[in-house]
Amino acid sequence: MGKVMLTLVVLLLGLSAVEACWPSACTVPEALQNRTCCPYFNGSLCGFSSGRGECQFQNLTSESVTVDDRSAWSKYYYDYTCVCKPRYYGPDCGSCSPAYEEPDCTLPRRIERPDITELNAKQLKAFLADLNYCKWKLSKEYKILYAGDRLFPETFEFRECSYYDLLVYAQYYAQRPLRRGNGFTDYNFHYESSGFLTRNRAMLFYAEYLMQLCTKNQYFVFPYHDYTRSKNCSICTNQYMGESNQHGELHPYSVFSTWRTFCGVDSY
Numbered sequence: 001m002g003k004v005m006l007t008l009v010v011l012l013l014g015l016s017a018v019e020a021c022w023p024s025a026c027t028v029p030e031a032l033q034n035r036t037c038c039p040y041f042n043g044s045l046c047g048f049s050s051g052r053g054e055c056q057f058q059n060l061t062s063e064s065v066t067v068d069d070r071s072a073w074s075k076y077y078y079d080y081t082c083v084c085k086p087r088y089y090g091p092d093c094g095s096c097s098p099a100y101e102e103p104d105c106t107l108p109r110r111i112e113r114p115d116i117t118e119l120n121a122k123q124l125k126a127f128l129a130d131l132n133y134c135k136w137k138l139s140k141e142y143k144i145l146y147a148g149d150r151l152f153p154e155t156f157e158f159r160e161c162s163y164y165d166l167l168v169y170a171q172y173y174a175q176r177p178l179r180r181g182n183g184f185t186d187y188n189f190h191y192e193s194s195g196f197l198t199r200n201r202a203m204l205f206y207a208e209y210l211m212q213l214c215t216k217n218q219y220f221v222f223p224y225h226d227y228t229r230s231k232n233c234s235i236c237t238n239q240y241m242g243e244s245n246q247h248g249e250l251h252p253y254s255v256f257s258t259w260r261t262f263c264g265v266d267s268y
Helices: 002-018 029-034 062-067 121-136 163-175 196-215
Strands: 053-057 080-084 142-147 157-159
Touching (some): 142 163
């Protein structure tokens, strides 16, 4: 029973991290004070008039309070949130789930995920250009919690960030140590857990959702790469992800050479 419960907690922490970015409409003082995150879509809360979802009360159990805010996302911060009906997705239920096509979410969405080395020159150029564009394009839909005490919403400080950096933030949020009482454990449920594969799949869908919002292309997908086809990293070239020198710095001809990198520590 203990292993089953641990797996459940791991899965919840991982999946909650996938949606750990705050909807912009829910970062205003009124929403935080009222503990309500039910943005409007098509003229009604949660797209209710369009049959997409409704604003519902989310019960927060005492067990959730004692574990970690991620295990009760987003109930830890909001009493009322949008609950989308099947086929709909997003904080306002304004998008389709990954299995359905926009805009009505009625047609099944089938996309073939190619190996990046199988893309032709035009496709590869478009993919890299989309990544670079979304690295700098600020998101209109979401913000990140930059500072503040999680117990006191009036101290929260939100910041805008790019679509790509929203994904980075979600990854960071997921890998923080598990909170227990007034301290943290040494467990990392991001990579070192039985729920990793399921969480990673959900994170992939979330990453593509953000890229689709950014590029306004519902058919955007991340290609995969089969490393077993070559002994060395065949995509570590300026044609693909970029060459690096002995110091780990990317070649200036790489599209990613202008991206800033930094190392951080857990300080939540």
